Amino acid sequence: MFNFMPEQASEIASNIDWLNSLILWLSVFFTVAIVGAMVYFAVRYRRRDGVDHETPRIEGSNALEAVWTIVPTVICVFIAYYGVAFYAQMREEKANALEINVWAQKWKWDFEYASGKKTTAEFYVPVNRPVKLIMKSRDVLHSFFLPAMRVKRDVLPSAYNALYFTPIKTGVYQTFCTEYCGMEHSGMLATLHVVSQAEYDRWVNDRSEEIALSRVTPAERGEKLYNQKGCNACHKLDGSSAIAPSFVKLFGRNEQLADGTSVTVDENYLQESILHPNAKIVKGYPPNLMPAFEGQVSDDEIQALEAFIKSLTTAKQEQAAAAPADPAALAGMSPADRGKKLYNEKVCVTCHSLDGSRIVGPSFKGVYGRKQKITTGQEIVADDAYIKESILNSAAKVVEGYPPAMPAYQGQLSDAEVSDIIEFLKTVK
Ligand code: CUA
Numbered sequence: 001m002f003n004f005m006p007e008q009a010s011e012i013a014s015n016i017d018w019l020n021s022l023i024l025w026l027s028v029f030f031t032v033a034i035v036g037a038m039v040y041f042a043v044r045y046r047r048r049d050g051v052d053h054e055t056p057r058i059e060g061s062n063a064l065e066a067v068w069t070i071v072p073t074v075i076c077v078f079i080a081y082y083g084v085a086f087y088a089q090m091r092e093e094k095a096n097a098l099e100i101n102v103w104a105q106k107w108k109w110d111f112e113y114a115s116g117k118k119t120t121a122e123f124y125v126p127v128n129r130p131v132k133l134i135m136k137s138r139d140v141l142h143s144f145f146l147p148a149m150r151v152k153r154d155v156l157p158s159a160y161n162a163l164y165f166t167p168i169k170t171g172v173y174q175t176f177c178t179e180y181c182g183m184e185h186s187g188m189l190a191t192l193h194v195v196s197q198a199e200y201d202r203w204v205n206d207r208s209e210e211i212a213l214s215r216v217t218p219a220e221r222g223e224k225l226y227n228q229k230g231c232n233a234c235h236k237l238d239g240s241s242a243i244a245p246s247f248v249k250l251f252g253r254n255e256q257l258a259d260g261t262s263v264t265v266d267e268n269y270l271q272e273s274i275l276h277p278n279a280k281i282v283k284g285y286p287p288n289l290m291p292a293f294e295g296q297v298s299d300d301e302i303q304a305l306e307a308f309i310k311s312l313t314t315a316k317q318e319q320a321a322a323a324p325a326d327p328a329a330l331a332g333m334s335p336a337d338r339g340k341k342l343y344n345e346k347v348c349v350t351c352h353s354l355d356g357s358r359i360v361g362p363s364f365k366g367v368y369g370r371k372q373k374i375t376t377g378q379e380i381v382a383d384d385a386y387i388k389e390s391i392l393n394s395a396a397k398v399v400e401g402y403p404p405a406m407p408a409y410q411g412q413l414s415d416a417e418v419s420d421i422i423e424f425l426k427t428v429k
Contacts, residue, residue, distance in 0.1 A: 247312050
């Protein structure tokens with residue numbers, strides 16, 4: 001028969017689908033039988049030629065009554081039995097379950113593992129191991145729905161709710177929020193990656209993101225938090241300010257407030273607005289839309305966010321003010337030295353080590369001429385062409401086991417600069 005259900009990716013999925021199609025096809029059968037009989041009788045016994053045709057008087061039939069009582073009863077009990085049995089199977093506590101804490105918040109999902117690993121909008125689990133999601137909401141009622149696993153459960157602000165599933169195949173699966181929770185409800189998505197145990201172990205112990213985070217500037221850390229904490233759902237960077245004030249050129253601006261007063265956006269106003277958003281609402285925006293972040297962001301994080309917001313005002317001016325590199329001095333350097341300078345200036349240093357250690361991207365130690373497997377399974381040699389492509393269009397051929405995390409440098413580096421970087425890489429042995 002035609003298939004309108006998503007992939008069956010969990011242990012319970014085939015049972016659920018079996019029961020669901022049983023109910024569906026029973027309903028189709030009885031709908032056709034009952035409506036068909038109705039139509040047939042209406043046509044067969046219609047009034048003809050303006051004459052009344054009297055029908056015979058029937059006194060009832062015990063056999064018929066027994067049939068239409070017993071058959072539906074048996075069917076209903078059968079469905080109820082399997083419904084209860086599958087539900088029990090769905091809610092069963094498994095001793096070796098992988099427990100993941102899930103927080104719902106307008107409008108994002110946060111995941112936290114026992115190892116301390118934290119993610120937003122995506123999570124990983126190993127295949128064939130039972131998973132228990134322990135879920136709670138920070139604000140309103142949400143609902144966590146994983147169609148491929150055939151499980152769904154409300155997420156409440158007042159109490160914990162658990163969701164269980166055992167993935168049976170690797171893959172990438174979409175989750176949804178299925179309880180209307182406000183403006184960005186439909187965008188409240190998360191991605192589930194079901195991977196092999198080995199890949200899961202690598203992922204869950206991979207701290208490269210945190211290490212990389214500790215090496216970046218406060219503004220860059222703030223940008224990351226801006227995405228992680230879900231600020232980006234409402235505070236846009238494209239200048240649009242439909243839901244909430246845009247962060248672009250926000251710092252230092254004089255804002256009219258809803259109560260008729262005005263305020264200059266400074267560090268204290270930003271801090272207050274993050275912790276207690278309702279304290280000073282900008283005119284034209286509704287109160288109670290933004291959740292209070294008190295207790296959810298540290299002082300460090302607030303500082304980083306403020307640095308990021310400031311950078312959206314000052315970045316352009318600072319860039320213009322930065323003294324341009326002395327062309328004569330650059331010309332006097334060897335291509336490899338110029339490449340090294342670029343390696344530090346263009347922040348390659350954040351993700352690619354020179355000593356063979358893994359940060360976010362592959363180490364540059366001995367990279368030139370190295371044979372590597374890329375995510376498509378293909379093997380490539382890191383030659384001039386490959387390195388150039390990986391700088392300018394970094395997502396094209398990502399080395400296996402690494403996230404496609406690097407920004408494309410197309411348009412940001414000249415050909416001469418790219419070849420300087422390649423000369424530098426040749427020297428990193
Ligand atoms: Cu959260 Cu809808």
